[in-house]
Structures are given as structure tokens and as C-alpha cells.
Amino acid sequence: MHTQRTAVAALALFALAACGTEKGTAGSSTPAEPDVPLTGTGWTVDSVSADGTVRKAPAGAGIAFEKGRVNGSSGCNHFSAPVTVKDDTLTVGAATSTLVGCPKNLQGYETALHKTLTGRLAVHLSGGKLTLRTGKGDSVTLKRKPAERTPPLVGTAWKVDALTDGASMSTLPRDTAGTARLTFAKDGSVRGKLGCNRVSGMAKVTGSTVTFGPLTTTRMMCKASAMTLERRLLKVLHGPVRYGIQHRALTLTAHDGTGIRATA
Known part of the structure; x- marks a missing residue:
């Protein structure tokens, strides 16, 4: 059975936020930017761009946002991590991941994903597309999954x-x-x-x-x-x-x- 590790270079780590509320300072007439609303949404990973190379994500690579955490699959390993959000910036916490030995054609993609999705990430959300970008310009692009009916516990x-x-x-x-x-x-x-x-x-x-x-x-x-x-x-x-x-x-x-x- 594979053991766990805490990934310092976090796997796909993203922010969860409730719908934006005004957070301006007391006495201010201008409300603060609302946090990016991602809680309860699911996404497929489209591609990772790191060090000038764009890598398409394998089938099955995706994430789902819960309150305070993100869970998902890189297409090979599963991962889970805490996240925070302020306005349009995500701050990534430390992740845990399974340690399945992946096929060679997935190793480069997973390595790029680990390297890119760590620390502070700028968020751009437009329609069904989500882009997470590092300070030096590397990025992860995701596509919104169609809404799915949550399966019931009984009968599934x-x-x-x-x-x-x-x-x-x-x-x-x-x-x-x-x-x-x-x-x-x-x-x-x-x-x-x-x-x-x-x-x-x-x-x-x-x-x-x-x-x-x-x-x-x-x-x-x-x-x-x-x-x-x-x-x-x-x-x-x-x-x-x-x-x-x-x-x-x-x-x-x-x-x-x-x-x-x-x-x-």
C-alpha cells in the first residue's frame, strides 16, 4: 500500500470562497473586491504551462472545490489540500497526495503541475474558463465541468x-x-x-x-x-x-x- 507524503510543492491547490461580500474598511463608501466564488464547483484541467512548455492534461485530471479544501486527480494520483482566497488571489497550503507510480508520459505533466501550483496565484475567471497564474507567468488552465446531480447515498x-x-x-x-x-x-x-x-x-x-x-x-x-x-x-x-x-x-x-x- 502506498504511503502518504506532504507535498511541499503542492499539487493542484486552489481557493474556495463563498460568494463575495462587501469587506471595505469601516467608514469607507467603496466596497472591497469580492472573493472569487469557487466553492461547490468542479473543473477539468486543460493544460499546464511551465518554463515555456505547454503540457496538455491527461484524461481524468480534474478538481472539485469544497469549503476550505480542494480535492482532485492529476489523472494518475489523487490529492487534497487546504486553500485560502482573498479577492482574486489564491494562497496554496501544503497538499497530501497518493503515490502511485505513473506512466512515463504522465511524469512530466505531474512534475509541471506540482511546480506551478504553489504559493500565491493570480486568478482569472471568465465564463467556463479558469486560469491560475504564478508571479513569473507559469499557469494552469481549467474548464468548468457541466453541472452534475449529486448521487444519493442510498441506491448508488x-x-x-x-x-x-x-x-x-x-x-x-x-x-x-x-x-x-x-x-x-x-x-x-x-x-x-x-x-x-x-x-x-x-x-x-x-x-x-x-x-x-x-x-x-x-x-x-x-x-x-x-x-x-x-x-x-x-x-x-x-x-x-x-x-x-x-x-x-x-x-x-x-x-x-x-x-x-x-x-x-
């Missing part, structure tokens, strides 16, 4: 694609990718697969909490990596667990801060 098939621990995130073992899935049913049951064995049980949804009852599993023996993943998932899927859905991503977080991320 969720594919587990990462393990979380606080703000950090790690990918699943290579030979278990795509094998862990969960589906919550209207009758309060939950069924799925944990990378090796099938699982079933009851799960009560109340507000932003899912409370799992005892889960039963089949008794197959699998590879060590699959069994390790299964134990991690069963530890999370126990008792009350906090859940959240952003765009097409579901997070389930246990009381100790460990959790899982899944996509619809």
Missing part, C-alpha cells in the same frame, strides 16, 4: 478507491483496485465486497451519520494485500460513522479519523 453503487486518515490519503493495493464496493439499500441494509469477501448487514442513516450494525462476511481466504484491505474497511464500517458526498465522491470517517473514499 460506491467503488472504494482510497483510504483516509485525517487529511492524508492513500491508494489501495494495486491488485485490489476496483474490487471493494458498497451499496446502501432503501430497507436499511448494506451489501458489497471488501476486496476479497462479500459483506452484508444493516446501516441506519441519520443526518450526516451512518450507524453500522454487525456485518457478516463470507469466509474466503485471499492474497495478503486483499485481506489487509478487508480488515481496514471492516474497522471503519463499525458503529456510527460520519459521511459526506461532494460531487461524485463519498467519504466515510470513523471516530478515530480513519476512513475511506469511494466514487459513484
